[in-house]
Amino acid sequence: xxxxxxxxxxxxxxxxxxxxxxxxxxxxxxxxxxxxxxxxxxxxxxxxxxxxxxxxxxxxxxxxxxxxxxxxxxxxxxxxxxxxxxxxxxxxxxxxxxxxxxxxxxxxxxxxxxxxxxxxxxxxxxxxxxxxxxxxxxxxxxxxxxxxxxxxxxxxxxxxxxxxxxxxxxxxxxxxxxxxxxxxxxxxxxxxxxxxxxxxxxxxxxxxxxxxxxxxxxxxxxxxxxxxxxxxxxxxxxxxxxxxxxxxxxxxxxxxxxxxxxxxxxxxxxxxxxxxxxxxxxxxxxxxxxxxxxxxxxxxxxxxxxxxxxxxxxxxxxxxxx
Numbered sequence: 001x002x003x004x005x006x007x008x009x010x011x012x013x014x015x016x017x018x019x020x021x022x023x024x025x026x027x028x029x030x031x032x033x034x035x036x037x038x039x040x041x042x043x044x045x046x047x048x049x050x051x052x053x054x055x056x057x058x059x060x061x062x063x064x065x066x067x068x069x070x071x072x073x074x075x076x077x078x079x080x081x082x083x084x085x086x087x088x089x090x091x092x093x094x095x096x097x098x099x100x101x102x103x104x105x106x107x108x109x110x111x112x113x114x115x116x117x118x119x120x121x122x123x124x125x126x127x128x129x130x131x132x133x134x135x136x137x138x139x140x141x142x143x144x145x146x147x148x149x150x151x152x153x154x155x156x157x158x159x160x161x162x163x164x165x166x167x168x169x170x171x172x173x174x175x176x177x178x179x180x181x182x183x184x185x186x187x188x189x190x191x192x193x194x195x196x197x198x199x200x201x202x203x204x205x206x207x208x209x210x211x212x213x214x215x216x217x218x219x220x221x222x223x224x225x226x227x228x229x230x231x232x233x234x235x236x237x238x239x240x241x242x243x244x245x246x247x248x249x250x251x252x253x254x255x256x257x258x259x260x261x262x263x264x265x266x267x268x269x270x271x272x273x274x275x276x277x278x279x280x281x282x283x284x285x286x287x288x289x290x291x292x293x294x295x296x297x298x299x300x301x302x303x304x305x306x307x308x309x310x311x312x313x314x315x316x317x318x319x320x321x322x
Contacts, residue, residue, distance in 0.1 A: 047086060049095040054080040060311075061123065062109035071117040071243070074107035075125050076313040104313055111309060116238035118229070121248040122273035122308035128301040129274040130308040132247060134223060136161035136189050138280030142171055145280060146178050148288045152296075156180050157305040159223040159245075162187035162207030169214045176215040181304040183221035184208055184242060193228040200236050208240065221245045221305050245305055247277035251284060259287035267294055273308065274300075 060077035084101035111119075122128060133145070135158055149156060158175050160182055165172045176182060186192065187206045195203070208219050222242040224233060234244045249269045251262050262283050266276060278284045295302055301314065 043090070043093075046089060046093060046095060047082075050080070050082055050085045050089070050100070053085075053097075053100060054082060056080065058313075060105045060107040061125065062107040063111045063114055064109070065114055065117050069120045069248075070246075071111060071114050071119045072121070073111045073119075073123050073309045074109060074311050075123040076107070076311050077105040078102045078313055078315070079105055102315065107311060110311065111243070116231075116235045116244075118234055118244040118246050119275075119309070120246045121271075121275055123311075124271070124273045126273050126308070127299060127314055128272070128303060128308055129249075129270065129276060129295060130303060130305050131156040131276050131278060132159060132183075132223060132245065132305060133157070133278050133280065133284075134159045134185055134225075135280060136164050136185065136225075139168060139171060141280040141282060141285040142175070144285045145288055146174065146180075148285075148292070149180070150178060151289070152292045152302075154292055154302045155304050155307075156302075157183055157221065157245075159183040159185035159221070160207070160211060161185045161189055161225075162203075162210045163189075165207075165210045165214050172211070172214050176217055181221075181306055182211055182215060182217050182219065183223055183245065183305070184211065184219045184237075185223050186225050189225045191226070191228050192224045192233045193230045195233075197232060197236070200233055204237060204240055204242070208242075243309075245275065247275045249274050249276045251276065251278045251287075253279055253281045253283045256281065257283050259283065259290065262287045263291050263294065266291060267298075270295060270298060270300070272300065275305070275308070 057079040058077045061075040063074040064072050066072045079102070081101040081103045084103075085099065088099035088101060089096055122130065131154070133156055135142070158180055160172060160175075162184075172182070184204060184207045187203045187210075190199070190203065192200060192203070204222065211217060211219055220242055222237040222240075223245045227246055229244065237244050248271070249266055251257075251266055253262060257265070270276075292302065
């Protein structure tokens with residue numbers, strides 16, 4: 001047994017040496033090494049191209065109290081997810097802008113962190129606008145306006161007077177069932193700026209209660225009638241978990257302008273983050289279709305106040321954000 005083992009060892013050694021020195025084996029090993037070098041090189045080049053794009057990131061913006069525009073919501077920043085981007089491209093091994101993966105970075109200060117202060121606009125970098133529709137009258141125009149909004153898949157925020165909701169529960173429910181947001185517009189449309197403190201509380205509470213009982217919706221936004229308020233009113237609304245909403249663009253539709261005049265008035269002041277004030281009037285009902293089309297042509301989304309206040313950065317094309 002030992003002798004056979006001793007004879008086998010030199011044979012194995014000779015065969016191994018022959019295999020190692022075989023030119024075909026040498027070619028195969030060289031081929032494998034070349035593949036490895038090429039793969040490593042491709043990965044390195046692809047990763048370098050992806051990393052170069054990382055400089056295109058944007059820092060988040062904190063919510064702040066602007067001296068003119070008051071409370072302004074924050075806006076997410078973006079940063080390139082290098083590993084996720086590489087995984088998207090490694091199969092082909094070629095760089096593709098469309099396969100870059102971006103992650104959103106949240107700001108450190110949010111709207112809810114700010115002291116009580118009214119909101120006149122969304123973040124000025126957000127390509128979006130919101131229609132706010134104050135309702136205390138104009139019942140005959142609401143169905144047509146709802147139909148136009150539905151046609152364009154646009155959602156608005158309707159600020160409802162409490163007394164109006166009590167007298168028109170079906171219309172109030174129709175607004176909510178169509179997917180729109182509802183807010184508080186006081187109970188009896190008083191001048192909130194000069195109203196006694198106890199009556200301010202009563203106006204807001206009664207309206208919140210009637211809206212919730214009628215529609216099932218809990219209110220989080222308050223729009224003072226005629227835009228009239230004092231600091232205490234804003235603070236009381238805040239105590240009731242409502243932020244006070246104003247506007248940056250006014251249709252002035254109560255003056256009964258022609259549709260062309262109303263549209264020119266709005267589009268002449270349209271901007272990113274705009275809050276557009278309107279009412280259920282013949283002027284607005286007749287202008288609404290063309291107005292929506294022109295706002296979208298400016299590459300602005302249309303959505304509710306809640307959507308406008310969100311910090312999420314808009315990265316993809318779209319018509320609206322509910």
